[in-house]
Amino acid sequence: MSETTSSGEVRGPVATLRRIAFLMERQREETRRIEAFRNAARTILPLPEDEVRQRAEAGTLTQLSGIGPSTAAVITDACRGVVPERLLALERTAGPLADGGADLRERLRGDLHSHSDWSDGGSPLEEMAMTAMELGHDYLVLTDHSPRLTVAHGLSAARLARQLEVVDAVNEHVGDTFTLLKGIEVDILDDGSLDQTPEMLAQLDVRVASVHSKLKMDAAPMTRRMIGAVRNPYTNVLGHCTGRLVRGNRGTRPPSQFDARAVFSACVEEGVAVEINSRPERRDPPTPLLELARDLGCLFSIDSDAHAPGQLDMLDYGCTRAAEAGIDPDRIVNTWERDRLLEWAAARL
Numbered sequence: 170m171s172e173t174t175s176s177g178e179v180r181g182p183v184a185t186l187r188r189i190a191f192l193m194e195r196q197r198e199e200t201r202r203i204e205a206f207r208n209a210a211r212t213i214l215p216l217p218e219d220e221v222r223q224r225a226e227a228g229t230l231t232q233l234s235g236i237g238p239s240t241a242a243v244i245t246d247a248c249r250g251v252v253p254e255r256l257l258a259l260e261r262t263a264g265p266l267a268d269g270g271a272d273l274r275e276r277l278r279g280d281l282h283s284h285s286d287w288s289d290g291g292s293p294l295e296e297m298a299m300t301a302m303e304l305g306h307d308y309l310v311l312t313d314h315s316p317r318l319t320v321a322h323g324l325s326a327a328r329l330a331r332q333l334e335v336v337d338a339v340n341e342h343v344g345d346t347f348t349l350l351k352g353i354e355v356d357i358l359d360d361g362s363l364d365q366t367p368e369m370l371a372q373l374d375v376r377v378a379s380v381h382s383k384l385k386m387d388a389a390p391m392t393r394r395m396i397g398a399v400r401n402p403y404t405n406v407l408g409h410c411t412g413r414l415v416r417g418n419r420g421t422r423p424p425s426q427f428d429a430r431a432v433f434s435a436c437v438e439e440g441v442a443v444e445i446n447s448r449p450e451r452r453d454p455p456t457p458l459l460e461l462a463r464d465l466g467c468l469f470s471i472d473s474d475a476h477a478p479g480q481l482d483m484l485d486y487g488c489t490r491a492a493e494a495g496i497d498p499d500r501i502v503n504t505w506e507r508d509r510l511l512e513w514a515a516a517r518l
């Protein structure tokens with residue numbers, strides 16, 4: 170995508186700071202260091218351009234809260250029409266995150282799984298939406314967690330209702346070429362029911378259902394639990410189906426045990442998409458299950474599961490895996506245009 174491969178483009182100070190943060194994030198640099206750039210962007214965003222330029226020339230940017238020597242240097246360069254060395258260095262390594270999925274990535278129109286700071290994401294939902302637009306998406310589904318996932322600040326029905334008003338407000342400002350869609354990553358409870366009220370689920374555009382607790386339960390009850398969720402007419406996407414972690418700072422975790430043929434067959438019957446979760450620490454489903462789902466005729470959704478704006482670009486990893494498995498792009502629901510996607514997501518209601 171041109172956004173991630175362009176280098177040496179001259180931008181204003183706010184756009185330069187945000188671009189640096191985005192590129193650091195997609196390479197998984199430390200959150201605290203990335204936040205310095207986003208905070209600096211937030212600090213200067215409301216200031217008149219003249220004031221920023223005058224402060225840059227006078228060397229007084231660091232008197233503003235949220236701006237330190239390195240972010241001040243970036244702003245000063247940007248004010249002078251110079252691309253900071255920091256950004257040039259990041260752009261030099263900003264190619265695709267994984268090889269072999271570029272054609273498929275080109276065909277993706279959006280992303281069905283993302284988090285904001287309303288649950289356990291690191292950025293405001295507006296920032297997630299803005300970055301999705303910059304990536305060329307037509308839509309992004311905001312899928313913050315549900316109430317029972319308290320460690321991730323899951324949203325109660327009341328908080329979700331408030332979030333939907335904010336999403337409406339964002340959409341009023343972004344124009345026709347992009348839509349922030351209303352969604353949820355709803356927990357699949359032990360008995361296979363979903364962790365949000367039907368009234369709230371009905372107000373959403375797309376619902377991802379995932380197992381986050383008791384991942385080690387026996388295969389028979391886990392199979393019943395997952396099929397229960399798939400049969401629920403509100404479920405559109407089965408999120409990271411095995412729950413495994415293959416690497417990363419949360420350690421590793423084995424895949425949950427269940428009858429994958431039975432679960433994926435239910436997905437085919439109900440038109441539920443099996444998620445290809447792009448996060449490198451998940452790589453979920455594992456390849457043998459991905460191939461089984463392919464052979465059974467499942468729909469798929471290639472999702473970033475982004476918890477920060479730069480992670481929205483992780484779709485590269487999922488595209489590579491889908492391409493390697495030879496999955497037909499028309500069976501991947503986020504290659505569909507928005508209205509077709511919405512029609513599919515509402516088909517069982």
Ligand SMILES: [Zn+2]
Nearest residue numbers: 354379408409
């Ligand atoms: Zn999840």
Ligand SMILES: [Zn+2]
Nearest residue numbers: 282284354474
């Ligand atoms: Zn998630």
